[in-house]
Amino acid sequence: MPRIYFKTVDRYVEFAEGEEVNVLRMAIREDCDVPWQCASGNCGTDRLVVEEGVENLDPPRRRERARLGDLLDDGYRLACQTYTRGDVTFSWDPDQVGLDDEGGDGSGGGSRAGWAGTG
Amino acid sequence: MAEMMSPSEFRVALEQAFAGTMAKDASFSRAWATGKLHKQHFVHWATNHYHYIGPFGDYLGLMYANTPDHARDAKDFLLQNMYEEELSDDRHTDLLIRFAEACGGTRAYVQDRNNAMPFAKGMQGWMYYVSGRENFVVSSAALIVGLESQVPSIYRTQYPTLINKYGFSEWEAEFFDLHITSDEIHGERGYQIVLKYADTPELQQRCLHYVREAADMRFAYTKALYQTYVEPDLGPWVEEEEREPALVG
Numbered sequence: 001m002p003r004i005y006f007k008t009v010d011r012y013v014e015f016a017e018g019e020e021v022n023v024l025r026m027a028i029r030e031d032c033d034v035p036w037q038c039a040s041g042n043c044g045t046d047r048l049v050v051e052e053g054v055e056n057l058d059p060p061r062r063r064e065r066a067r068l069g070d071l072l073d074d075g076y077r078l079a080c081q082t083y084t085r086g087d088v089t090f091s092w093d094p095d096q097v098g099l100d101d102e103g104g105d106g107s108g109g110g111s112r113a114g115w116a117g118t119g
Numbered sequence: 120m121a122e123m124m125s126p127s128e129f130r131v132a133l134e135q136a137f138a139g140t141m142a143k144d145a146s147f148s149r150a151w152a153t154g155k156l157h158k159q160h161f162v163h164w165a166t167n168h169y170h171y172i173g174p175f176g177d178y179l180g181l182m183y184a185n186t187p188d189h190a191r192d193a194k195d196f197l198l199q200n201m202y203e204e205e206l207s208d209d210r211h212t213d214l215l216i217r218f219a220e221a222c223g224g225t226r227a228y229v230q231d232r233n234n235a236m237p238f239a240k241g242m243q244g245w246m247y248y249v250s251g252r253e254n255f256v257v258s259s260a261a262l263i264v265g266l267e268s269q270v271p272s273i274y275r276t277q278y279p280t281l282i283n284k285y286g287f288s289e290w291e292a293e294f295f296d297l298h299i300t301s302d303e304i305h306g307e308r309g310y311q312i313v314l315k316y317a318d319t320p321e322l323q324q325r326c327l328h329y330v331r332e333a334a335d336m337r338f339a340y341t342k343a344l345y346q347t348y349v350e351p352d353l354g355p356w357v358e359e360e361e362r363e364p365a366l367v368g
Binding site for chain 1: 207271296306
């Protein structure tokens with residue numbers, strides 16, 4: 001059975017073979033203390049470092065690309081926007097806050113700004 | 120008389136309550152996912168969907184008022200859900216109208232209640248009734264577990280088809296992509312609230328009843344979309360792939 005390892009709290013969460021599961025949903029369901037706020041890919045509070053298993057994750061969604069920007073290249077994903085179909089390991093800073101709340105990362109200032117001029 | 124279920128037993132019962140009547144399996148959803156629809160069908164879908172979920176903030180507001188102060192986590196969830204529907208980013212109904220406009224519809228057409236099916240008005244009335252009149256945990260079971268938690272399963276099938284088959288841009292179809300992920304979380308929080316606050320056998324059974332009813336309502340509504348708008352163009356729905364006949368609307 002595939003499993004997500006939430007390394008920061010040393011918790012494993014299993015899910016059925018053949019399923020694709022949302023990472024934040026599994027963390028909430030199993031009380032794994034992943035920080036989160038909006039669930040829409042806006043705040044960035046739920047950014048996680050992918051330590052292993054990146055090949056099992058779905059590609060970053062448009063909102064996630066806009067919100068994380070260069071942080072994607074540093075191995076970050078947003079838990080609320082990410083689905084996995086196999087084993088994966090995540091870590092995070094337990095005290096982290098939203099990207100805008102800490103002054104941002106300079107990568108675009110949130111999905112709404114990131115969408116400007118598109119479409 | 121029913122006995123009190125453990126949280127894990129109750130969760131399984133809730134999941135099973137709508138397993139046979141999920142809207143993703145109704146004829147309109149299947150025609151959508153298999154690339155059979157035309158843009159005009161999507162305009163009708165968006166119009167009806169607007170009148171079904173457009174007042175979602177109202178429904179949540181009624182539930183908020185019915186939620187006691189001691190259930191602060193439930194109140195906070197409802198408030199956050201309302202905020203995300205209306206204010207945190209683009210208003211969700213505006214994203215829906217954006218999609219309708221990409222299909223050739225107009226804001227005025229979508230917002231005109233006269234263009235919605237009776238089934239859509241029935242969904243709206245049912246949601247006002249449940250959110251305004253029922254215990255908050257029962258209305259959470261109905262609207263959040265029974266309806267909102269189904270959304271990712273519907274749109275995860277339909278969204279790739281919108282991009283790859285029908286040729287919409289990610290911008291035009293943002294309404295769907297947004298709800299795939301946000302309703303995963305809303306649905307999960309809904310489960311948690313229902314599991315926590317349905318603290319008598321009677322409340323648990325009432326939650327199960329309304330989850331079934333919600334799923335039946337959405338399935339019938341989705342099936343009616345096909346019968347009203349698509350069947351005159353494409354004929355009765357015939358599933359091409361191997362599926363259980365009982366699941367096909």
